[in-house]
Amino acid sequence: MKKNQIFQIVLLIACIGFVGTPKASAQQVVSGMLIPKVEQLNKGGLNTQSLKQLANELERIALAHPQDWHAQYYASLAYIELANLSAKREIDNLCDRADEYLKKAQLIRPNESENYVLKAYLLSARINVNAMFRGASMGRESKEQLDLALRHNPNNPRAHYVRAMGIYYTPAAFGGGKKKAKAHLDASLKAYRENTPANTLDPSWGRNEVEKLLVTY
Amino acid sequence: MRNILITFLLVFISGLAGYPPLFAQNQPVSRIHEVSRIHGQVQDRSGKAVSGANVFIKGTVEGTSSDENGHFSFETSIQGDTVLLVRHISMEDLEIGIVISESMPALALRMYDKTNLVGEVVVVADQGLVLLDGSRATTLRTMDVETTAGGDGDVVGALQTLPGVQQIGNNGALFVRGGSSEEAKTLIDGLEITHPYYSGIPDLAQKSRFSPHLFEGITFNTGGYSALYGDALSSVLALTSRDHPSNTSTVLAMMLYGLKVGHDYVNPQRRTSFGLDLGYSDFGPYFKWIGHRTNWLDAPINKTANANFRQNIGDHGMLKWYGYGNLSDQKALVPDYAWEAGGTVLTESPLRVKNNNLVSLLTYTHRLNEHWRMYAGYGYNTNSDLTANPSLQTDTREQQHQLRLNLYGKTTERTAINMGSEVYFNSWDQQSETNYGIELFRRSLLKNNRWDTWVDFSYRPIRNLIAQVGLRTAWNEALVEDFLLMPRLNLTYHAAQNSFSASAGKYAQQPSSRYLYQAGNPQSSVVNPWADFGKLEHAEVTHYLLNFQRKNFGRTLRVEAYYKDYKDLVQTTPQLVSGGSGFARGLDFFWRDQVAAKGLDYWISYSWLDTERQYLDYPVQTRPTFAAPHTLHLVAKQFVEPLGIFVGGSYSMATGRPYYNPSAPAFLSDRMPTFHQINLNFAFLRKWGNTFNTFVFAVNNLTGRQQIFDYRFSPDGNIRTKVELPYKRGFLVGWFISIGKDRSDEILNQLP
Numbered sequence: 001m002k003k004n005q006i007f008q009i010v011l012l013i014a015c016i017g018f019v020g021t022p023k024a025s026a027q028q029v030v031s032g033m034l035i036p037k038v039e040q041l042n043k044g045g046l047n048t049q050s051l052k053q054l055a056n057e058l059e060r061i062a063l064a065h066p067q068d069w070h071a072q073y074y075a076s077l078a079y080i081e082l083a084n085l086s087a088k089r090e091i092d093n094l095c096d097r098a099d100e101y102l103k104k105a106q107l108i109r110p111n112e113s114e115n116y117v118l119k120a121y122l123l124s125a126r127i128n129v130n131a132m133f134r135g136a137s138m139g140r141e142s143k144e145q146l147d148l149a150l151r152h153n154p155n156n157p158r159a160h161y162v163r164a165m166g167i168y169y170t171p172a173a174f175g176g177g178k179k180k181a182k183a184h185l186d187a188s189l190k191a192y193r194e195n196t197p198a199n200t201l202d203p204s205w206g207r208n209e210v211e212k213l214l215v216t217y
Numbered sequence: 218m219r220n221i222l223i224t225f226l227l228v229f230i231s232g233l234a235g236y237p238p239l240f241a242q243n244q245p246v247s248r249i250h251e252v253s254r255i256h257g258q259v260q261d262r263s264g265k266a267v268s269g270a271n272v273f274i275k276g277t278v279e280g281t282s283s284d285e286n287g288h289f290s291f292e293t294s295i296q297g298d299t300v301l302l303v304r305h306i307s308m309e310d311l312e313i314g315i316v317i318s319e320s321m322p323a324l325a326l327r328m329y330d331k332t333n334l335v336g337e338v339v340v341v342a343d344q345g346l347v348l349l350d351g352s353r354a355t356t357l358r359t360m361d362v363e364t365t366a367g368g369d370g371d372v373v374g375a376l377q378t379l380p381g382v383q384q385i386g387n388n389g390a391l392f393v394r395g396g397s398s399e400e401a402k403t404l405i406d407g408l409e410i411t412h413p414y415y416s417g418i419p420d421l422a423q424k425s426r427f428s429p430h431l432f433e434g435i436t437f438n439t440g441g442y443s444a445l446y447g448d449a450l451s452s453v454l455a456l457t458s459r460d461h462p463s464n465t466s467t468v469l470a471m472m473l474y475g476l477k478v479g480h481d482y483v484n485p486q487r488r489t490s491f492g493l494d495l496g497y498s499d500f501g502p503y504f505k506w507i508g509h510r511t512n513w514l515d516a517p518i519n520k521t522a523n524a525n526f527r528q529n530i531g532d533h534g535m536l537k538w539y540g541y542g543n544l545s546d547q548k549a550l551v552p553d554y555a556w557e558a559g560g561t562v563l564t565e566s567p568l569r570v571k572n573n574n575l576v577s578l579l580t581y582t583h584r585l586n587e588h589w590r591m592y593a594g595y596g597y598n599t600n601s602d603l604t605a606n607p608s609l610q611t612d613t614r615e616q617q618h619q620l621r622l623n624l625y626g627k628t629t630e631r632t633a634i635n636m637g638s639e640v641y642f643n644s645w646d647q648q649s650e651t652n653y654g655i656e657l658f659r660r661s662l663l664k665n666n667r668w669d670t671w672v673d674f675s676y677r678p679i680r681n682l683i684a685q686v687g688l689r690t691a692w693n694e695a696l697v698e699d700f701l702l703m704p705r706l707n708l709t710y711h712a713a714q715n716s717f718s719a720s721a722g723k724y725a726q727q728p729s730s731r732y733l734y735q736a737g738n739p740q741s742s743v744v745n746p747w748a749d750f751g752k753l754e755h756a757e758v759t760h761y762l763l764n765f766q767r768k769n770f771g772r773t774l775r776v777e778a779y780y781k782d783y784k785d786l787v788q789t790t791p792q793l794v795s796g797g798s799g800f801a802r803g804l805d806f807f808w809r810d811q812v813a814a815k816g817l818d819y820w821i822s823y824s825w826l827d828t829e830r831q832y833l834d835y836p837v838q839t840r841p842t843f844a845a846p847h848t849l850h851l852v853a854k855q856f857v858e859p860l861g862i863f864v865g866g867s868y869s870m871a872t873g874r875p876y877y878n879p880s881a882p883a884f885l886s887d888r889m890p891t892f893h894q895i896n897l898n899f900a901f902l903r904k905w906g907n908t909f910n911t912f913v914f915a916v917n918n919l920t921g922r923q924q925i926f927d928y929r930f931s932p933d934g935n936i937r938t939k940v941e942l943p944y945k946r947g948f949l950v951g952w953f954i955s956i957g958k959d960r961s962d963e964i965l966n967q968l969p
Contacts, residue, residue: 033278049269053282056271059304060278079306089770093306093331130771130811136902147464151485171861175904 030065034201037061038074041081042205051082062101069108070201076101076118077205083125091129098122114203116149117158124166135170142166157191160184161206168213178216185214253317256290257324259283259303267305267328275300275312293317307331309680329680330713378850380777380805380822381439381452384871384892385843387420387926387940392843393439394779395801395828396451399729404446404455405432405539408578408596409641411617415519416572416602418549420927420940421511426543426574431523433459439805440779441720441762444671444687444705445623445635450726450758450783458539461490461527468494472951474503475519488529496521510943512550514567519545533584541576552929552938563931563938571603589626592637595619609657610650615730617643636672643667645730662734667693667727673705683709691725695733697754697795701725718764725755728787728795754795758783771812777805786832799830799838816856824848839885842927845871845892862901869894876927880934889926895919898949909955917947 037057040046046054055078062068062075079098083091099122106115123142127134143166149159164184170176192207255274259267266287273280274295281291296317301324303311308328315324383392390398390413403413405427415424434457438446446453462481470477475498483490501516509516524540550565580594596619603612623637643665649657673687685707692700705722727733733753759782767774779802786797809820825847831838847870854865873888881887898915918924924942931937 052269056269056280056282056304057278059271060273060280063302064276064278090306097306144462144464148487171858174861174902175909 027068030061030068030071031201033061034058034070034074038070038201041074041078044208048082048085051078051085055079055082059097059101062104066104067108069105069112072101072105072108073114073118073203076105076122077203080118080122080125083122084128088129091125095122095126098125111152113149113153113156113159116145116152117156117162117203120145120149120159120162120166124162135174139166139170155191155195157188157195157210158203158206160188160191161210164188164210164213181213182217185210189214251296251319252292252294253296253319253321254290254292255301255315255317255321255324256288257326259287259289259305259326259328261308262327262329267308270303270305270308270326270328272301272303272326275302301326303328378820378822378852378867378869379437379439380775380807380824380848381803382824382848383826383843383845384848384869385874385926386892386924386942388843389424390414391452391454393452394803394805394824395781395799395826395830395841395844397841397843400449400451400726402446402449402453403427404453405576405578406458406537406580406594407455407592407621407623408580408594408619409448409598409617410576411598411615411643412574412600415543415545416570417517417545417547418511418551418568418570421943426521426541427456431458432456439777440781441705441707441722441760443635443685443707444673444689444703445637447669447671447689447691447703447724448667448726450724450756451781458525458537460535461487462492467956468954469956470951470953472498473506473948474498474500477521479523489527491524491526493522493524504944507944507947510941512565513548514550515546515548515569517545517547519543530581530583535582537578537580537582539576539578541574543572543574546571563936566606569603569605571605573599573601575599585626588628589624592621592623592625594621594623596621605652608652610652611647612649613645613647615643615645617641631677633675634672636670638668638670640669641665641667643730645734647731647734660731660734662695662730665693665695665727665730665733667691681711683707683711685709687722691755693727693755695753696727697752701755701757714769715765715767718762718766720762720764721760723757723759725757727755728753732787732789732793752793752795753787754785756783756786756795756797771810773807773809775805775807779803779805783830786830788832788834790834790836797830797832797835799828799832801826801828801830801844803827816858817853818855819851819853822848822850822852835884837884839883840875842875842877842885845874847872860901862899865898865900867896869896877930878928878934878937879930879932887928889928892924893922894924907956911951911953913949913951913953915949917949918942918944919946921945 037054040054041058055075058071058075058078062071065071076098079094079101083094083098086094102115102118102122105112105118109115120142123138123145127138127142143163146159146163149156153159161184164181164187167176167184168178168181172179188206188210192210197204255272259270259272261267266283266285268283268285268287270283270287270289271280272283272289272291274293277293277295279291279293279295281289283289298314298316301313301315303313303326305328307330309331311326311328313324313326315321381394385392385398388398391401392398393401403410410426413426415426436453436455436457438453438455440452442449442453446455462483465482466480468477468479468481475496477494477496479492479494481490481492496519498519499516500518501513504511504513504516520543522540522542524538526536526538528536530536546569548567548569551568553564553566575598577597578594579596580592582590582592584590596617598617598619599615601612601614603610605611619639619641621637621639623635625633625635625637627633643662645662645665647658647660649659651657669689669691671687671689673685675683675685677683685705687705689703689705690701691703703723703725705720707718707720707722709716709718760779761781762777762779764775764777766776781801783797783799783801785795786799788794788797803824803826805825806823807820808822809818811818813819826844827846828844829838829840835841849870850867851869852865852867854863856863869892871892873891875885876887876889877885878887894917896915896917897919898913900911900913903910903912925939926942927940929938929940
């Protein structure tokens with residue numbers, strides 16, 4: 001009887017384990033699809049054509065899994081990175097597409113710091129279309145988004161990085177320049193070192209760029 | 218044992234129920250283990266290959282990107298009926314139904330360029346104001362309000378370099394396409410502003426009260442606007458106020474003639490915010506310095522307050538309040554055209570103009586669901602103008618309450634509707650007394666109430682075509698035909714970067730209060746609330762417009778031809794009736810280029826206007842005094858990177874407007890000399906510590922050319938005096954400091 005009881009308990013646990021598994025597998029399916037692509041995106045160094053393909057792949061995942069925040073986030077990020085590599089006349093269209101997925105990410109997680117950072121990063125990409133005339137208003141809006149990002153997570157390294165980048169490329173006469181960007185780059189690197197993402201898929205981009213910029217000092 | 222087995226079965230079955238792949242929605246029918254190849258080519262409308270298109274089965278990740286020759290190929294195990302979706306960043310999405318079988322033919326997929334969103338019929342702005350005017354309106358963000366040289370820092374000044382707007386140097390208001398200034402209406406968040414301009418001595422251009430930095434968006438429509446707006450024969454200037462600021466900040470502005478202090482607060486959750494700014498200006502020392510020609514006894518002193526409050530209500534509602542108050546006072550020796558000594562000596566007598574103005578606007582917008590929104594607004598305006606000379610003092614007061622309700626949204630994928638209703642309760646009162654307190658007359662129009670409703674329907678029958686049909690009704694208690702129907706129609710066709718638009722519509726406007734009162738009982742000195750309102754009607758106009766626009770990455774071309782047919786305009790002689798008529802026709806041209814050279818933004822606007830009317834005291838139909846046949850503006854702004862400054866300039870030209878000469882053979886047959894003016898401005902920004910500083914220097918009428926706007930004649934017609942620009946050159950020097958948040962673009966947008 002005792003052996004039978006042990007067998008029954010083990011069987012029950014196995015069933016519960018089996019039952020438990022299917023509910024997680026949908027998430028795992030998405031994660032499984034995203035991880036290699038996100039790694040490719042984070043690694044950087046892709047040419048325009050490869051990045052375009054990657055962006056399309058991430059878009060397909062985002063559309064097939066509309067409730068997955070990571071899928072929307074990385075689809076948006078990929079289009080922003082593509083905008084940063086593209087000719088001026090294509091930037092707005094690419095940013096519009098990035099915005100489409102960012103909006104969905106914002107609906108899924110309304111108070112997420114990384115969403116605000118991404119919005120600021122998107123605006124920085126748009127400024128490149130015509131920095132002389134977009135710099136003032138979009139730069140202002142970008143700073144506002146970063147303030148919101150830091151309000152929700154004061155240790156977000158990417159918020160410090162995007163801010164640093166904005167200052168680095170703003171003419172010194174307007175309160176920008178390499179010198180003034182240093183403090184924000186330092187804050188960013190410190191935050192990267194002290195904060196590791198909770199989840200493999202959580203945003204971790206930007207550290208390489210911060211380190212590259214710091215080397216220029 | 219049996220119990221365990223039963224438990225096992227129950228648990229297993231409930232687990233299966235939660236297993237997504239077996240019960241997921243939106244999965245195509247699949248017969249597993251068969252693999253099909255989906256392949257083909259993506260082309261644009263001209264047959265050229267489209268590379269980088271994302272071709273995939275809708276709702277899945279199965280797909281691929283098209284190569285540089287537009288070819289694509291991928292394998293899928295999905296079979297049967299499904300939808301293929303193709304996306305490309307500069308093309309409209311393509312969805313086609315396909316049946317996947319073992320052997321698939323090559324697919325030829327044709328994609329089309331994205332339609333130009335400027336022509337989009339339903340644009341639901343964040344503030345809840347639906348802009349339904351497509352390509353006919355100039356929709357400007359505050360950064361785009363190029364308050365370029367000559368603008369003097371107000372919204373209207375900015376708009377005067379756009380086509381369709383006449384430059385009337387001795388009057389700062391909006392004169393659009395042959396219409397008088399009364400025919401242009403100003404709205405903030407959908408609510409009417411009854412007195413959008415400062416009051417001042419005659420023949421001195423008065424600025425509009427509101428500066429562009431208060432607003433998120435500015436839509437200026439020069440004709441053919443939708444059924445959403447009414448009571449404006451020529452144009453509507455619709456301003457939408459800003460939403461929550463992201464940071465608390467303080468601002469200080471110092472100019473040659475005054476200063477302003479402001480503070481904005483927003484709570485950490487960004488659901489509540491309010492702001493206040495106070496301004497004080499005294500033009501005395503400034504006018505003395507530039508040699509202002511007016512003989513000031515007390516140069517204008519202005520005290521202004523702007524306040525705002527915003528609160529999110531729940532997840533989908535927003536309550537906004539905007540308040541404005543202004544006290545202004547000025548006194549000058551002005552020409553007294555009574556002409557003493559038998560008509561040969563022009564005398565001057567003191568005139569004081571004192572104005573108090575208050576505006577309070579409350580709006581609530583609510584997002585009902587993904588497609589529908591509602592709006593409710595209450596607007597209150599009160600204005601008091603006191604004019605006094607040595608013998609007479611006249612106090613004119615106007616008060617208006619407005620309630621506006623609006624419901625709008627998408628009814629289907631291709632259709633949208635906007636409907637609403639608004640009521641106005643307006644009272645007007647004018648009292649004149651001698652300086653000894655003896656009442657000479659009192660005129661009152663205590664019940665000038667109106668009620669308008671509208672419905673506006675837009676339909677997109679095919680991809681490139683949008684049809685908009687609207688109907689507006691107007692009822693006015695004070696007029697003869699108290700119920701008016703105004704149909705409005707617009708068709709817009711898009712092809713790549715081009716859009717073509719045709720509009721027609723009927724518009725109406727009530728006569729101004731002073732005529733409405735007179736229509737009742739002109740001789741009475743008794744309060745007359747129930748005057749015989751039988752004499753006046755709505756002034757009416759029918760607009761016909763054809764518009765072409767091309768927008769191509771940093772370059773905009775717009776050409777518009779219009780014809781306006783006026784009737785029932787107010788005539789004052791020989792008696793007060795709504796018997797006037799007229800027409801206006803013209804051509805407006807606008808070209809803007811922001812990519813010609815690095816850091817350069819310029820535009821050219823040209824208007825040709827042919828208009829005649831018989832109204833007020835005109836004995837015949839003729840060109841009115843506010844219409845120049847040809848108007849040209851050249852505006853440019855350049856960023857000089859090594860110096861970190863913006864330089865801007867403008868040149869304006871307008872051929873001669875008519876003026877009244879009692880000796881002329883025909884009424885209004887004389888013409889002013891052609892008007893030319895050059896303005897220049899500089900702006901630079903510096904960040905010191907936590908403060909963002911903007912310095913502005915601007916010159917109006919750079920060459921110091923004498924600018925004549927009108928003539929006044931002695932009764933016998935022999936002596937003529939000029940009404941001219943009251944200074945040789947005007948200057949603006951300002952230092953604008955913001956603490957806590959960079960608000961430098963607010964002052965950049967105020968560059969004259």
